[in-house]
Amino acid sequence: MDEAEPFTYDGGRVDPGETQNVRYTVSETYLGDPVRMPVTIINGERPGPTGFLSAAAHGDELNGIEVVREVAHEWDLGELAGTLVCLPVLNVPAFLAQERYLPIYDRDLNRSFPGDPESTSAKRMAHRVFRNFVAPCDFGLDFHTSTRGRTNTLHVRADMDDGPVARVAKAFASNVIISSEGPSGSLRREASRMDTPTITIEMGEAHRFQRPLIDSALDSVRSVLAEFGMLDTEVVRWPGWRTVIENHDEKTWIRADAGGLVDMHHERGGLVYEDEIICTIANPFKTDSTTVRAPFTGLLVGVLENPLVYPGNPLCHLVHLDERTLRALERSREEPVFSANPEHPPAR
Incomplete structure (x- = not known):
């Protein structure tokens, strides 16, 4: 049987059975002080895959922060197989300013991946995040909300033509999946291209915690971890009804x-x-x-x-x-149903 391995990053190592809370330097301020991104790494005692959960690539998108924090600090992960890399606030400067984009030149961190160590401030930051905490992973969940002034129902954005990405998307078990590669420079597109299949989860609106959406997303995170054998729990591949939007x-x-x-x-x-x-x-x-x-x-x-x-x-x-799908949705709103088996949805 394979043994669990340490998770390493520039300047650190997390051994099997260990959890570390790290403030990882990703940039510097005008005064030369470090800009530190919070990271929690949970390395299980049992071998398994490595996954990342990330939020706040846009600094005013808060719902995903609470999802990532609860997984990292409130779940019992004593029986975790593999490693979870939890990144609750990717874009620290924008988070501190409570703005969508990096305050420096108004750049979008989520159009800057996989980054470049010799380019703009955004791409340098993206490079450090990507190389240390995304590239080593076997899959990823990247949480977003709508921009200010609008709100989204919980849904997934994923390239359903990419088999490994589709596996993650289906395991997340949302009712709606919008299929596309994603914009160039976005975390999900660039991670997926480099063999870390990643999906985007859209949920709610900026500048607030919305508990029903957070709770629903937490259930789906548990389902994904079960799909990859990291937790011993049920995989909810079929949420009662689903539509996959593939065409413009x-x-x-x-x-x-x-x-x-x-x-x-x-x-x-x-x-x-x-x-x-x-x-x-x-x-x-x-x-x-x-x-x-x-x-x-x-x-x-x-x-x-x-x-x-x-x-x-x-x-x-x-x-x-x-x-x-319309008829299934109409029925589900009369009596919600769920099934763990995508081949055998509930009979009606």
């Missing part, structure tokens, strides 16, 4: 054609039918209004939170539901 014509951002104040008629995660009114936009006097209708039957995976728009501003993100 199966999803759309619906944008405002008029400026004004928005009355949204549906919440995040709402089901809307073709030609149903999603929202209305009116001027301050309510003397002129515009109705916005669904171009097809689908699920609102993202909706506006800030009710003020200019023409062209996004109102909602709608993904298509085929007839079979």
Whole structure:
């Protein structure tokens, strides 16, 4: 039987059976003081794969921070097989400023991976994170939220044409998976290209903890760890219903054609039918209004939170539901069901 191995990074080593909380230097301030990223590494006594959980690549996206912290510091991981690398705050400067992007030149850390030690500040930081804590892993879960002023239902973004990535995505057991490689420089795309299959989890809105979403994500993290044999628990591959969005014509951002104040008629995660009114936009006097209708039957995976728009501003993100998925969703909202076996979903 193979023996558990130490996890090593520049300047440190975590032996089997050991947990370390590290403040790892990723950059420096204008005063030359170190910028330190919190990292918790749990190396189980039993051999197994290595996975990473990351959050706050955008500094104002907080839901994932709580997911990663709870796994690292509240779960009983005494029987863990393998190693968990927990990165609750990737973008420390943006987190401290409570901004989305790095305050230095407004750069997006999540377009800077795998990084470059001789390039911009963002790419240098990305390089240190990627080389030490991402590249050594066998899979990864990267948690995000919507940008400020909007909110997302919990869903996965993953390249479903990549078999190892699809395995992670299915084990996470979300109802909605949007399939794509991801933007160039994003953590999930660059990690997956370098043999660390990684998915993005979108959940909720910026600047807050949303407990129901956090709890749901924690259940799915447990399912992924079970899939890779790291925890002895059930894998929930089938969440009752699922839609995988693979084509551009199966999803759309619906944008405002008029400026004004928005009355949204549906919440995040709402089901809307073709030609149903999603929202209305009116001027301050309510003397002129515009109705916005669904171009097809689908699920609102993202909706506006800030009710003020200019023409062209996004109102909602709608993904298509085929007839079979629609019926399964309608039934699940009457009586939610779950199955651990993707080949045998619950009978109706």
